[in-house]
Amino acid sequence: MKNTNEDYSAIIDIGSNSMRLVIYQKEKTGRLYEVENVKAVSRLSNYLDHEHNLSPEGIDVLLNTLAHFADVLAIYPYRQFMCMATATIRQAHNRHELIKLVKQKFDWDMIILSEKEEAYYGYLAVVNSTSLTEGITVDMGGGSTEVTYFKNRELVHSHSFPFGTLTLKALYQDDLTEQENAQKVRQFVKDQFESLPWLRDRHIPLIGIGGSARNMAQIDQNEKSYPMAGLHQYQMNVYDINRILNYLISIPLSKREKVEGLSKDRADIIIPAIETFKVLYETVKADQFILSQKGLRDGINYSWLLANHDTAYFPNVLEESLNEIVMRYNQNMNQISHVHFLTRKIFNQLFAQQLKTLTQADWSYLSHAIYVFNLGQYIDSESSAQHTFYLLANQTIDGLLNHEKLIIALIASYKDSVTFDQFVKPYKSWLTKHERKKYRLLGSLLKLTYALDATKRQVIQNVDIQMKQKQIKLIVYYKKNPSAESYQAEKQKKHFEKAINKKVVLQFNQLN
Incomplete structure (x- = not known):
């Protein structure tokens, strides 16, 4: 049917x-x-x-x-x-x-x-699904390996090497050990990469595309008991790559087929692939290895989506991704815009007072969290905070690295300090104590500013702050009856008071 x-x-x-x-x-x-x-x-x-x-x-x-x-x-x-x-x-x-x-x-x-087309679509996938503005991409298939260099999101160089995981595996000799065959592959790909001067000494991210890169990242996540779901934009370094490579070389194929995160059908070809990533990492002198879950087919999709546009990529990957989430979960864009205005007014005054060492980077996190605050109510209003945190922490958000995704999830899901501590517990090593306090403050501020638009009517026209040593007076200007907003703000301000360690006084003034 x-x-x-x-x-x-x-x-x-x-x-x-x-x-x-x-x-x-x-x-x-x-x-x-x-x-x-x-x-x-x-x-x-x-x-x-x-x-x-x-x-x-x-x-x-x-x-x-x-x-x-x-x-x-x-x-x-x-x-x-x-x-x-x-x-x-x-x-x-x-x-x-x-x-x-x-x-x-x-x-x-x-x-x-063509080789050029295959490399181009891989580049297109990366620049449309990450916030990276410069990098080297590597897409390793069974019969070829495509590399590109982009800067300011524009493709500068591309090349296709006529070797892949299967052709490298064919270099293996039966009378050599796994280590000796790996060394043979290593020398072969090193000579190939050295033939391209634009690959050398870039000191920029190396972005891996395709199944072998994905399997390597999955193995790393499993070994580390990584607490967050999702592979897109997962980061590794050369020590991670070496650790995985040395382990896989040391075990027989029968045991390799059972390694968590490694597909059984790739067990016999994963070592040549990781050798290639390692050599390229060293050639580029990369500062990190980043996995892109988006590859060739996604690049074709982006070419379809952007067929009538002036450029080959979205102007802002993260904004596109957040707007997609807003639409998918039926978020109210009028409310988002209004809360954005109110929150910015308060944040700017807190920032001017150098409160809790707030930075413009913190505003960036907070402004993105505004789009997805209380997202979980789409599923269930009673457990909205839990659903909000889970949805944001465990889905791909193009343009965000995993630690950035965590920060936005913590701010956007803020309910109270107890729930915040529950959410952050598996990720404590990711954030300092100072950072945790700061994101709790931003979450409680966002909860308060959303209370100022409780009825989604935008009755609050403006806000101002008067700061004293032990008190913050929040002057709220309204045009229409703000009784619901007043009730909710009085109810929610305790979380902000606790995070900022000051008494908050709300004063509602009617505009003429």
Whole structure:
């Protein structure tokens, strides 16, 4: 039975190691989100024969997998569709025959991405889903490895190396140990990277894309009992990479297949991949390794979404992501804008008084938290704080690193000091005692300013502050009856008083 919602898009990605069908549905925000993700481990590069043709066995694997995908696709009336192939089909001498076969059997136009296109889509995915303005991306597949350098979010250089996890694994010799084979791979990729002068000594982030980078990050998270869900923009350093690499080299394949976070179908090729990341990290002299969950297919999605725009990327990734959340959870944008105005007025006066060593960076966190304050009421008003914290801490928010996401989650979910301490407990090592106090203050301030728009009518027109040694007078100017706002503000001010260690006096003045 066909799905009646017709706003679907689909991408078939024919890679060297695996093939995927991903189906997306368009949200009311205009963004695309996954509704199906079907993977088949095909390892097509193993079917390139001595004449560099995809063998008859490989063609069977290709067509049989596509037939399975066609069955899944049949229930989705998609509007946009792309069937694309990368390194193995690109390198196959009989690629034109393969294009004809796919057309005859499925009536699909199989597009073979050029090396330049494949690298570009990876770059596009990163600049549209992170706040990074400069970096080196590496997308390692089974048959090729794409690297790009971008600065000020603009693509400067790109290159595709004709090696991937499967081709590097093919360098292994049976009479050598795992350590000796790893050393062989290390020297090979080092020579390859040294051939590109623009990779050297950049001292910028290295951003990993694709399944091998994702598996490495998953292993690291599991080893560290990482308390936050989500991999996008997860950070590692060279010590993490070395630790994981040395451990995996030291154990046999049978044990490697059982390592938490490592897909069984990647256990035999993960070491060449991590060796490659390590060598590239050292070549770039990277300051950190950041995982991007968004890759080639997402880059294509962004190219669709931005087809009618002047630039290839969103002006502000984080604002786009927050606006998407606002729409998804039916947040009130008029209230958000008004609370933003009131909160800014109070914050600026607190900042001018150098209270609790507040900084402009703190305003940035607070202003973002305004968008998503009390988000959890969408699920259940009684346990709104718990749902708010969980939703924000455990979903991808493009443009935010995990520690930034934690800060915004703590501020936006603020209920009281006890609940705040419960939420922050698993992350205590992430924040200093001073930072925890400061974010508790910002959370209590936000709770108070939202109380000043309790009826969502924007009856409070302005606020002013008079500060004394042990007291803050908050002068509130209104036009319409503010009784609900007055009641809620008096009720909630105790949290702000406790965080700021001063008595708060509310004075409501009517405007003429």
